[in-house]
Structures are given as structure tokens and as C-alpha cells.
Amino acid sequence: MADKVMNENNTAVQVTDLRRTFGDFVAVDNISLSVTKGEIFGFLGPNGAGKSTTIRILCGLLMPTGGTGTVGGFDINKESELIKQVIGYMSQKFSLYDSLTVEENIKFFSGVYNVPKVKKKERMEWVLEMAGLMEKRNTLTRNLATGFKQRLALGCAILHEPRIVFLDEPTSGVDPISRRKFWDLIGEMSQAGTTIFVTTHYMDEADYCDRLALMYRGKIIAEGTPNELRKKYMSRDVLEVNVDKVVEAFNVLSLHRIEAAIFGSTLHVMVDDRETSRAHISSVLGDSGITVKGIEKIPPSLEDVFVTLIEVS
Amino acid sequence: MKLLRVKAIMKKEFIQIWRDPLSLAMAFIMPVILLFIYGYAITFDIDKIPTVVFDMDKSSLSREFVNQFHESGYFRVNSYVDNYKAIDPYLDAGRARVAVVIPEDFSKNVHKGCNVKIEVLIDGGDSNTATIAQGYAIAIAEGFSQRFRGSRVTPFIDSRSRVWYNNELKSRNFIIPGLIAIIMAVIIALLIALTIAREWDRGTMEQLISTPVKTPELIIGKLIPYFLIGFADTILTILMSTLLFNVPLRGSVILLLGLSGIFLFGGLSFGMLMSIVGKTQLAASQAALLTSFLPAFLLSGFIFSISNMPKPLQIVTYFIPARYFVTILKGIFLKGSTLKILWLEALLLTLFAVLVFIAANRKFRKRIE
Numbered sequence: 223m224a225d226k227v228m229n230e231n232n233t234a235v236q237v238t239d240l241r242r243t244f245g246d247f248v249a250v251d252n253i254s255l256s257v258t259k260g261e262i263f264g265f266l267g268p269n270g271a272g273k274s275t276t277i278r279i280l281c282g283l284l285m286p287t288g289g290t291g292t293v294g295g296f297d298i299n300k301e302s303e304l305i306k307q308v309i310g311y312m313s314q315k316f317s318l319y320d321s322l323t324v325e326e327n328i329k330f331f332s333g334v335y336n337v338p339k340v341k342k343k344e345r346m347e348w349v350l351e352m353a354g355l356m357e358k359r360n361t362l363t364r365n366l367a368t369g370f371k372q373r374l375a376l377g378c379a380i381l382h383e384p385r386i387v388f389l390d391e392p393t394s395g396v397d398p399i400s401r402r403k404f405w406d407l408i409g410e411m412s413q414a415g416t417t418i419f420v421t422t423h424y425m426d427e428a429d430y431c432d433r434l435a436l437m438y439r440g441k442i443i444a445e446g447t448p449n450e451l452r453k454k455y456m457s458r459d460v461l462e463v464n465v466d467k468v469v470e471a472f473n474v475l476s477l478h479r480i481e482a483a484i485f486g487s488t489l490h491v492m493v494d495d496r497e498t499s500r501a502h503i504s505s506v507l508g509d510s511g512i513t514v515k516g517i518e519k520i521p522p523s524l525e526d527v528f529v530t531l532i533e534v535s
Numbered sequence: 536m537k538l539l540r541v542k543a544i545m546k547k548e549f550i551q552i553w554r555d556p557l558s559l560a561m562a563f564i565m566p567v568i569l570l571f572i573y574g575y576a577i578t579f580d581i582d583k584i585p586t587v588v589f590d591m592d593k594s595s596l597s598r599e600f601v602n603q604f605h606e607s608g609y610f611r612v613n614s615y616v617d618n619y620k621a622i623d624p625y626l627d628a629g630r631a632r633v634a635v636v637i638p639e640d641f642s643k644n645v646h647k648g649c650n651v652k653i654e655v656l657i658d659g660g661d662s663n664t665a666t667i668a669q670g671y672a673i674a675i676a677e678g679f680s681q682r683f684r685g686s687r688v689t690p691f692i693d694s695r696s697r698v699w700y701n702n703e704l705k706s707r708n709f710i711i712p713g714l715i716a717i718i719m720a721v722i723i724a725l726l727i728a729l730t731i732a733r734e735w736d737r738g739t740m741e742q743l744i745s746t747p748v749k750t751p752e753l754i755i756g757k758l759i760p761y762f763l764i765g766f767a768d769t770i771l772t773i774l775m776s777t778l779l780f781n782v783p784l785r786g787s788v789i790l791l792l793g794l795s796g797i798f799l800f801g802g803l804s805f806g807m808l809m810s811i812v813g814k815t816q817l818a819a820s821q822a823a824l825l826t827s828f829l830p831a832f833l834l835s836g837f838i839f840s841i842s843n844m845p846k847p848l849q850i851v852t853y854f855i856p857a858r859y860f861v862t863i864l865k866g867i868f869l870k871g872s873t874l875k876i877l878w879l880e881a882l883l884l885t886l887f888a889v890l891v892f893i894a895a896n897r898k899f900r901k902r903i904e
Contacts (some may be wrong), residue, residue: 241684306747316738
């Protein structure tokens with residue numbers, strides 16, 4: 223049973239017209255998507271876009287209001303308990319037991335996932351190694367730093383070597399180095415054939431994914447590989463404008479109906495014609511007493527893509 | 536059902552209780568405190584009631600009469616006054632709760648064989664004590680007068696009471712067996728009611744229900760540690776009752792433990808059900824407190840006799856399992872009752888336990904909603 227064949231076209235997750243409402247609020251608004259076996263599928267979008275609700279439905283934790291679909295070949299409406307046997311899930315909120323040690327948490331989940339006795343030890347060592355927790359195996363989980371906690375949670379969710387792993391905001395609140403390590407791990411798992419379905423609101427993480435879906439207000443507004451998205455949705459150029467007073471510059475540009483977005487200490491401006499725009503921006507900002515340190519064309523980041531898409535919709 | 540999963544959950548639950556000082560205190564210190572409070576501090580026995588005497592007769596006979604009060608052990612004559620008014624301050628300030636007034640013609644009338652009236656004033660502020668004190672006072676007066684009537688009047692019917700099962704009428708003997716039910720109710724209300732709700736509150740449940748764990752595995756795995764703690768408490772309480780408080784245990788210990796186990800199982804399943812329904816820790820513990828601890832305390836016959844309750848309340852008690860368990864406890868401890876006598880109570884307890892366990896399993900959803 224555990225090896226019920228996935229769809230002939232190698233699909234790990236597939237949903238059609240998935241919908242979930244909470245009273246009047248439509249959290250997931252008739253979305254359709256499919257994820258191929260072994261791919262890293264990134265689910266992007268701002269907080270409250272409906273990513274977590276979607277993931278919970280896929281994991282069998284929440285019933286959809288409408289729509290059909292399968293996860294690992296099992297029906298999301300009827301076979302949620304079977305789905306739970308082939309998936310690993312890491313919820314957004316850290317949800318291991320605080321008063322248990324690292325090792326006790328691992329032992330608990332390998333018990334609950336029914337990891338065979340002969341493999342238990344090996345899997346535990348693997349998780350400890352992977353999470354870099356070898357020396358902290360007897361530390362109470364509550365005393366771990368966030369990065370470690372996150373990796374331990376991932377470890378506990380994949381102890382039983384699930385075919386599909388759902389990760390809900392796995393890197394939120396984690397320092398950049400830990401985030402990097404985390405994505406390396408996810409890459410390794412995907413190499414080994416595990417399907418990864420991951421949500422994030424860090425746009426810079428999107429490039430680690432094989433394919434992306436951008437979710438906004440319950441709807442999927444764009445889908446494709448990172449490069450496809452860049453090409454398809456960014457016909458315009460992005461200029462990075464380096465100025466001394468970012469917020470003032472942003473206000474000035476808005477006043478002149480020039481589309482811009484603040485990125486740290488710089489502005490990204492979407493333009494149709496690079497050369498005329500460059501001159502135009504310089505003069506507009508110069509007139510307002512803002513010093514322009516430089517204007518440069520940059521390749522559009524996925525965040526630029528996303529900002530554009532949200533403005534369109 | 537996978538034994539490995541039940542074991543994993545059980546172990547986890549044990550570790551959590553073990554590392555939580557509050558739970559531990561609740562599990563092992565609470566029963567001892569309760570036992571001490573009910574064993575020593577609260578007693579419904581009446582003895583050495585402070586008594587003031589106004590003896591107008593001042594004869595050897597009146598002194599002998601007063602002595603009867605003192606020697607009974609129920610009253611302690613601690614002061615004498617010489618006028619009526621002087622009694623008031625004693626009663627008002629609580630320095631005495633009973634006043635005995637002996638009229639001037641006391642010894643004269645006794646010798647004549649006339650009707651003698653003495654006055655006993657009782658502080659009715661505590662009606663329980665007052666009623667009992669009144670009873671003792673009448674008994675002492677009757678005993679005294681019988682000695683003087685001699686054989687002149689022989690009553691047709693001589694009624695003599697003998698108290699069975701608790702012949703010293705020690706309230707401790709009747710309270711402590713029932714206390715076992717109360718201690719279990721505390722554990723149920725305050726410990727297990729949190730077990731599911733806590734996981735929802737902390738978000739750990741979301742992780743747990745994403746695993747293939749089955750509902751009965753989860754519920755049984757969580758029940759076992761609390762069952763063992765509750766059972767340890769039961770043994771502790773029985774040992775303290777018999778060894779420390781000398782409450783007689785006349786029936787079978789095996790039967791007592793067996794039926795305690797059934798009650799415990801039912802109660803824990805009920806607490807679990809509250810935890811499942813309550814969802815938040817606060818709601819769950821309050822629901823458990825209201826539905827298991829309080830009824831066990833007030834409506835089980837533990838302290839307040841069911842037959843003295845108003846009829847509607849008596850009907851309510853039939854739905855409270857602690858009622859049957861208190862009957863069982865008192866029966867086994869004091870009367871040495873066997874299963875032949877207690878079978879109905881045992882059956883009802885079992886029925887309750889099974890139904891509530893099934894309800895808890897059905898009510899639990901491996902879903903967020």
C-alpha cells in the first residue's frame with residue numbers, strides 16, 4: 223500500500239480548483255497546481271496569502287471546502303490518513319517538545335513514525351549529524367538557538383524518509399548562515415529523490431527552487447521556473463538607483479508616476495526605455511535636491527517580479 | 536494499533552510530567568496534603584466543647600451533675616458564673632459554646648422525685664455542632680435521672696443503639712475512604728485535563744497530527760502514565776489511611792485496587808474528553824474541575840449524605856460515578872463488602888469508563904478546525 227504508484231506522469235502533488243473558506247474569508251481561492259516527483263517546489267507570497275492553509279490541506283490537517291487533488295497518489299478529500307504515512311511536515315510554528323532533549327525528541331518521532339528498530343539508531347545519528355547537534359544531543363530543546371531548532375524540526379519531520387516533504391516557512395527567523403545550510407540540506411534531499419514543497423516569504427530564497435508558484439490573496443498569480451518568471455513577467459528593465467535619501471526619493475518618484483520600490487538603501491525602478499529613463503530620473507531627483515550617486519541596470523530579482531505582479535493584480 | 540507508538544507517546548508524556556515541577560507536586564504532594572487536612576484538621580467529631588456553668592443550687596448533687604458533663608468527654612467545663620447576665624459574654628466571644636444553667640431547687644426536686652428542669656444554652660452558629668451537643672446533653676440528663684428514678688418507672692421499650700461498622704463514630708473513618716475518590720478526581724481535573732489542550736496551545740499538536748499516529752494510540756499512550764500515577768496515589772492513600780490514621784480496611788485489598796483501577800480509567804478518560812473538547816488549557820481545566828472534582832466532592836456522599844439531599848439533587852447523583860466509587864470505598868473499608876454486594880456499583884463504573892473512553896476516541900479529530 224505504501225508503494226501505491228504515483229500518477230503515470232510522475233506527479234507527487236496535484237490539485238484542481240482547491241478552495242478553503244473560513245466564514246466569509248476566502249483563504250484559498252480555487253487554486254490548481256502540480257508538483258513533479260523529486261522537485262523543489264517553492265510556494266511564495268506575503269504573509270496571509272494562503273500558503274499555510276494550502277499546505278495544511280495538502281498534509282491532511284485541514285479539509286478543503288472545495289476542489290480535488292492527490293498527494294503521493296492519495297485523495298486529499300478521502301485518504302488524509304494515508305497521506306500522512308508518506309509525507310513529512312514541518313509547521314510554521316516550532317512544534318517540538320521544549321522539555322525534551324534533542325535525542326528524546328528524535329526518539330519520540332521515530333517511535334510515532336514507526337521507524338523500524340534496525341534503522342532507528344542510524345536515522346538518529348543521521349539527523350544529529352545533519353542538524354549539527356551531535357554535541358547537543360542531551361540539551362533540552364528549549365535551550366537551542368533558532369537555527370538548530372529549525373534543523374532539528376526538519377530532521378524529526380524526515381526521520382521516516384518520506385517521499386514528499388512539506389515545509390512551512392522553515393527559515394523564518396533564522397540567521398543567514400543557518401538559512402544557507404538549510405537550503406543545502408533541502409537540495410541534497412531533492413537530489414536523493416524526495417519531493418520538497420516549501421513556502422517562504424524570503425524572495426531571495428526563491429532561486430533555490432526548481433519551480434515556483436506565487437500566491438497572493440488566495441490565488442496563484444504566476445507559476446514557472448525562476449528564469450521563466452523573470453523572462454515572462456519582466457519585459458521591462460530594472461534600474462538600481464543609489465541615492466542619499468531613499469524615502470524622499472521614493473516619494474518624489476511616486477509623485478512623477480515613476481514605478482519604484484525600496485530595496486534596502488537603494489531604489490529599484492521599472493522602466494521601458496533604459497536611456498531616456500535614466501536621464502529623466504536623474505533630473506527629477508536632482509530638482510528635488512536629492513543626490514543621485516549612481517543608476518545602474520541590474521538583472522531583475524524575483525522580488526522585482528513579484529512586486530510587478532502584485533501591482534498588476 | 537502499534538505498540539511502538541503507544542510506547543513512544545507514553546515515554547514522552549512521562550518525561551514531560553517528570554520535568555514539570557508543578558505537575559509532579561500535584562501528583563504526589565497534593566494527595567498527602569489532602570489526606571492530612573481531612574485526617575487531622577477537619578473532623579466532624581464533637582469533643583471537649585467549651586462549656587460555662589451557672590449553678591444556682593450549689594449542692595453536692597448539682598456538682599455531681601455538672602461533673603457528668605465534664606466526664607462524658609464531650610464537654611469541657613471551663614468556667615463558672617454566678618449570674619444569668621454573665622453567661623452572655625462567654626457565648627458571644629466564643630469562649631464557651633454551651634451554657635448549663637441549674638435552677639435553685641435542683642437537688643430538692645430531684646430528691647422529691649419531681650420534674651426537674653435544667654437549661655442548656657447552645658451556640659447555634661454551627662448548627663452541626665449544636666445538634667450533636669444537644670443530643671449529648673439530653674443523653675447525659677437522661678442517664679442522670681435514670682439513676683434517681685430507680686425502678687420506680689420501668690419503660691416498656693428499652694431502646695439501645697449499637698453503631699455498626701464504625702462503632703466509635705469517628706468521622707475520620709468515614710471521611711478517609713471517600714477521600715481516595717477525591718484525590719483521584721484532583722489528578723483527573725488538574726493533570727490530565729491539560730494533556731491534549733496543552734499540545735494545541737503550544738502548537739505541538741499540529742506536528743503530531745501530521746504523523747500517521749492513530750487516535751487510540753495517542754489516547755492510550757497519554758492515559759497510561761496518568762493511570763500509573765493515579766494508581767500509585769491510590770496505594771499511597773490506602774497505606775496512609777490504614778497505617779497512619781488507623782482506618783480499618785475490612786474487605787479485600789485486591790477488590791479495592793481492582794475497582795479503583797476501573798474508576799481511575801473512567802475518570803481519566805473523562806478528563807481526556809474534557810481536554811479534547813476544551814481545546815485551550817484554561818477551558819479544559821475549568822471544565823474538568825466543574826464536572827469531575829466538584830461533583831465528586833459535593834455530590835458523591837463523600838461528606839454530605841445523599842439521602843439528606845433534596846430529591847432533584849439526589850437524581851443528579853446517579854450520574855456521578857464518584858457516587859458509586861465512594862459507596863464502594865466505604866463498603867470495602869468499613870463493612871468488608873464483597874463484589875456480591877457491590878456488583879451494581881462496579882458494573883455502573885465499568886459502563887461509565889467504557890462509554891467515556893469511546894467518546895474521547897470519537898471526539899478527537901486529527902484535524903485543525
